[in-house]
Amino acid sequence: MNDDRKAPDAPQVTRRRFLGQASCAAVGTTALFNTVLNMGMLNALACDTPNYKGLVCLFLSGGIDSFNVLVPRGPDEYAEYAGARADLALPQDTLLPIVPATPDGREYGLHPGLPELQALFQQGRLALVSNVGTLVEPTTLEQYRNRSVALPLGLFSHADQVMHWQTSLPDQRTAVGWAGRMADILQAGNCNQNISMNISLSGSNVFQSGQLTAHYTIGPNGSQGLRNYGGPSLVSQVRTEAIDGLLGLHYQHLFEKTYAARMRGAIDAHLVFSEAIEALPPLITQFSDNSLSQRFRMIALTIAAREALGMRRQTFFIDTGGWDHHDEVLLNQAAMLPVISRALGEFQAALEELGVADQVTTFTASDFGRTLSSNGRGSDHAWGGNHMVLGGAVNGGDLYGSYPPLYLGSPLDTNRGRLIPTTSVDELFAELALWFGVPAADLELVLPNVARFYAPGSADPPLGFLNIGGGGAGLVRDRGDRGAAARRRGGRSGRALERERGRRTAR
């Protein structure tokens, strides 16, 4: 590791530098899209991004017990799993079988509440990434025990691990997320600077907060309008005029300034956003009547309106909580996972309907994994966990990373089955970022720690679960070339992995 690594806001890139210099004022305001709109300077850069791509983060907050999501199913490995999980083990014959394209000698199944995801896996739309988590640097059990390695700040704490999953900077406490940093680089490629590239369906989040760009929040029914704003009655006119007047005043106090900008931005963006959404034909795909499915429906509609909204790149964020199952993990997951599975199935169907399935990738994230061992019907905060990546560009039907041994006291077990991640979130996110269109040369602006795990200029993709091609990415990978990925996966365990990491970190 080199300690003089450039800071995320260091002016390294042409466009980035341009933005940085042009918008000194913008740095001081809440929303890039308000200020940039008035500059007119970015027209030369706008709309230079060729084809649409959307990236959706489904954050399962609370820390999902994901070793009951992706479960070893063959006799030996199931026995190992059941031994560690005790009363938390799912019955073997209830698991939904999946057959990864790359055999690793084990059989796997999904939680019985995930039939849509099982189907998507078999159709090659869904990939699973095993034992991924926040790491400051590659970490072994010995290093963990001697404290000879830097650990994520606030490891095992909800708020901190949520933050680190969203910033990919577990050695820092920063409010700037990696999608925010992507937007700082890519926002200007959108044709419309009125609405942020980053759209949240779950309110404020760190993931989509940039140095320069704020996210735009909508709800399951779209954007929120101020009642009777701009309406014809005298009372409405008076109110509209007064609100415009109040929000147009010059505020010195930072909180007043921020509040005014947030409200002004919300009013303006709603006018553009609601018009674009209202003009759409209805979706044929039906979404379930719950908040999660309805939020995915709203994302599908927003993507459908991409031309009217002038969007070439968008990220979306959904936070769906309640996964902190210290108690009754089996009952709760049995109730909650089907909701996730259905919503993702509906969303993918809607994307197929819209003809953008290959252009939208959805991934799951969560605070952390949970202990393999039981506290009596529940599990406690842990570290590495399993995650899903869904979409037409996904090299699906396979597992990535390295599925860990599950017996207690394994070489990854810090205690109680709290597993050290074998894949860093930096690797997971690097793959997503490169696919999304972050140039390889800019990868370290988005993921400042990534070189500790993956060489940004490498000819190989970080993990191989996405078909990274076109879109300005530094990599072009043949979708059919699964052999290389499989070879890498094969090597990503045990000592080979450590050797590989040793090489990387010795740079």
Added chain:
Amino acid sequence: MTGCRVSLLACALLAWTSLVASGNEPSRQVTLTPAEASRFLAQATLGASWDEIHRTAAIGYEAWLDEQFERPVGHHQPYLDELALRGVELEADHRRWSWWGEVMRGPDPLRQRIALALSELFVVSDELGEIRNNPQGLANYYDMLLDNAFGNYRDLLLDVTLHPVMGVYLSHLGNEKSNPAIGRFPDENYAREIMQLFSIGLFRLRPDGSFVLDGRGQPIPTYDNDDITEMAKIFTGLSFDGPAREFRGGQPVWTAPMRMYDEYHEPGPKQLLRGRFVPAGQTGMQDIHDAIDNLFEHPNVGPFVARRLIQRLVTSNPSPAYLERVSAAFADNGAGRRGEMRAVIRAVLLDPEAREWPESGQIAHGMLRESFLRRVHLARAFDAASPALLYPISDSGAPTDFAQRPLSSPTVFNFFLPDHQPSGPIADAGLVAPEFQIITAVTAISSANALQSQVERGMNRDANDALEVRLDLSGEIAIATDVRALLDRLDLLLMHGSMSAPMRRVLIEALQQLDDPEERARMAVHLVSISPEYCVVR
């Protein structure tokens, strides 16, 4: 502004002369300007009426606090008990009615304000079905916060720990000792959160709230995961104190502290923090007392609690000196006692940083009003009431409109994090603004719409008109023909006289276009309630 400084100076002088003249007898006869009183009450209550502002101005801060400390407690559970006695099947909404009743009519505005702040520190939530379905239990929990609001922090920590609602929320109710034979370990949930969220936080603090740093400039964790697994053993063996005394499957009793069932408590010695331990052979309850003492005595608690209370009542970014003064009051109330809440509350509210009028150059002092508390403030400032004098307000829209409703936090981390930094000038200045976390492009607007409904149509809808709670704007309507007088009144009532001249000009220009006094008054109240200057309490 000068007047305020002069009067503060006068206050200090008076206090000094009275100290010299008559021993340790603080002055009681300090009058305040109404604006000063209004600003103080904006911090110390959930909102004050015109009369309360003027009454407080006449008696001064100290006398007001002394009086509040002695007021009877406006408990929330009795109303529910009464309904239950009358055969009403209790629902979550009934507890909200009781909450509104006490917040509006209770004898103890300061205590109600502090209890709400404590409910955002010791978070439990009726988003969890088991809590939602036991409104008496949740009201009992809130009453426990009210009872401890002017007590000692150690008692508060113990009572929170033993309350069955917290036991269900953080799953230490029914938490059993380990059983290696079947691979079971104690639940770590409460052990973690009592340290992280209720007492000491993640990193070692100086008394001024700053991090103690190690040689590499990194903050130093207060505990590691081994400490968690040890502390988890302490919180085993607690369950409902039911009549049959059953650890498992016994009858739930939500309104009494949990009981220790020693046979389910982890035996043996247990490591505490900072080199302490509990010896083998103690009862479970002795273990818990020792652990609570161990946390209570930790040097972090003062600065930890100080920051959270200051943030809820006064300002998002207190200076280190302010924090240190409040920490000192936590460490010693002046009579050698640690953790006395009265001393802490006094220190928070009477500190020069809370009381001095902010200069125009102070561009970050104060805080954003909590989203939902704008609704409460309007209700209290305009003495909202129904003809039946009941408050059947369910706030069913509040979680969406305001992203906030008391005792309905989405997680134990409260509605917003204490170190939330909204991107833009606040983050650029390295400052925090927790309440901004729930002000988004959706809620900035939906809350404005909800406030408009509140002003125009009241706080609930009921088939029975006698139960509809409406704001009383008669005082405003009476003077609304004079726009300037109307704005003067709202400025004092809602903004402690801090309305800027440009804001006033915008409002005058708009309001003059409306002739109907009622329409004018309602419009004025709504516009103030969504204005940037009102939304930030400075």
